[in-house]
Amino acid sequence: MELVTGGAGFIGSHLVDSLVDKGKKVRVIDNFSSGKMEFLSHHKSNIEIIRCDLLDFENVNKAMSGIETVHHMAANPDIRLGTEVTDTDLKQGTMATYNILEAMRVNGVKNISFASSSAIYGEAKEMPTSENYGPLLPISLYGASKIASETLITAWIGTFGGKAWIHRFANIVGPRGTHGVIFDFIHKLKKTPDRLEVLGDGFQEKSYMSVHDCVNSMLHLIEKTDNDVNLFNLGTGDTCSVRRIAEIVVEESKIENVKIEYTGGKRGWAGDVPKTFLNVDKLLRTGFEPTRMSEETIRDCAINLIDEIGLK
Ligand code: NAD
Numbered sequence: 001m002e003l004v005t006g007g008a009g010f011i012g013s014h015l016v017d018s019l020v021d022k023g024k025k026v027r028v029i030d031n032f033s034s035g036k037m038e039f040l041s042h043h044k045s046n047i048e049i050i051r052c053d054l055l056d057f058e059n060v061n062k063a064m065s066g067i068e069t070v071h072h073m074a075a076n077p078d079i080r081l082g083t084e085v086t087d088t089d090l091k092q093g094t095m096a097t098y099n100i101l102e103a104m105r106v107n108g109v110k111n112i113s114f115a116s117s118s119a120i121y122g123e124a125k126e127m128p129t130s131e132n133y134g135p136l137l138p139i140s141l142y143g144a145s146k147i148a149s150e151t152l153i154t155a156w157i158g159t160f161g162g163k164a165w166i167h168r169f170a171n172i173v174g175p176r177g178t179h180g181v182i183f184d185f186i187h188k189l190k191k192t193p194d195r196l197e198v199l200g201d202g203f204q205e206k207s208y209m210s211v212h213d214c215v216n217s218m219l220h221l222i223e224k225t226d227n228d229v230n231l232f233n234l235g236t237g238d239t240c241s242v243r244r245i246a247e248i249v250v251e252e253s254k255i256e257n258v259k260i261e262y263t264g265g266k267r268g269w270a271g272d273v274p275k276t277f278l279n280v281d282k283l284l285r286t287g288f289e290p291t292r293m294s295e296e297t298i299r300d301c302a303i304n305l306i307d308e309i310g311l312k
Contacts, residue, residue, distance in 0.1 A: 209297060216288070
């Protein structure tokens with residue numbers, strides 16, 4: 001049995017789909033803060049769903065019984081929230097990871113696959129940024145909680161044994177997305193179809209990986225690598241600017257004469273890293289190839305979300 005924390009979320013629910021497709025039995029823990037039951041409602045007998053907060057150790061401990069691998073996807077995914085409620089990432093990131101690791105130790109569960117982020121690199125001086133880059137100096141509270149979780153994981157493996165896969169994601173986009181720049185732009189256009197406000201100067205540049213490539217690469221790495229700690233950047237090896245994303249979303253919305261307005265400044269919000277570009281050579285060397293690069297991923301995602309959100 002596999003455990004997916006945050007299994008009702010965007011990435012988690014796609015991961016559940018893939019695990020079930022591979023014939024695995026899956027247990028999901030989710031508090032449904034941003035996850036949705038409808039993302040899992042197509043599954044019948046192969047999954048168990050436990051509505052529980054990861055901060056509730058007793059129930060997490062019970063849910064760990066009989067688990068082979070924990071896929072730890074749950075976290076507050078919204079970097080901006082960390083600036084308003086400053087203990088969000090400490091609790092939903094660092095403490096939640098501690099509870100997972102401790103419940104694993106108590107139950108003798110040996111394998112963990114963890115959703116980390118490019119946010120741990122902060123404003124890296126090396127582009128594209130490889131896994132060996134350091135020192136790691138995140139500039140968001142979210143990034144701090146991800147690097148804290150990574151270090152707790154390696155400490156647990158070093159002390160109690162087991163195996164870890166740490167995946168440092170680029171921006172992941174696709175169907176069922178519930179946050180992020182493309183999602184925000186579509187919602188803004190729905191509200192004010194004549195104008196689109198872009199936070200920052202629009203020159204922010206990031207890599208965008210499709211959620212299907214993200215899930216497939218995680219499962220590929222679990223299958224193909226077996227060091228005690230397996231650390232990989234997951235991304236596409238190219239970038240796309242926020243300006244280009246705004247243009248693509250407007251094009252796909254088919255709304256005419258939209259005025260794109262920039263709020264200015266190099267960051268979208270405090271803690272936003274203007275440019276992230278992950279070096280994914282290590283991932284490619286394992287034989288995994290993303291099916292889509294950033295722009296194509298963004299366009300596909302915009303088409304899907306416009307349909308899901310009902311812009312047309
Ligand atoms: P998401 O919000 O859709 O998924 C997170 C899920 O975790 C949700 O279902 C939510 O209800 C659940 N959850 C949150 N806190 C919980 C708690 N305390 N107890 C139980 N359940 C809880 O976000 P996502 O984009 O699917 O992100 C999945 C993981 O990937 C997160 O760890 C996120 O930090 C990481 N990540 C995502 C991206 C991206 O671009 N989407 C990039 C880098 C890293």
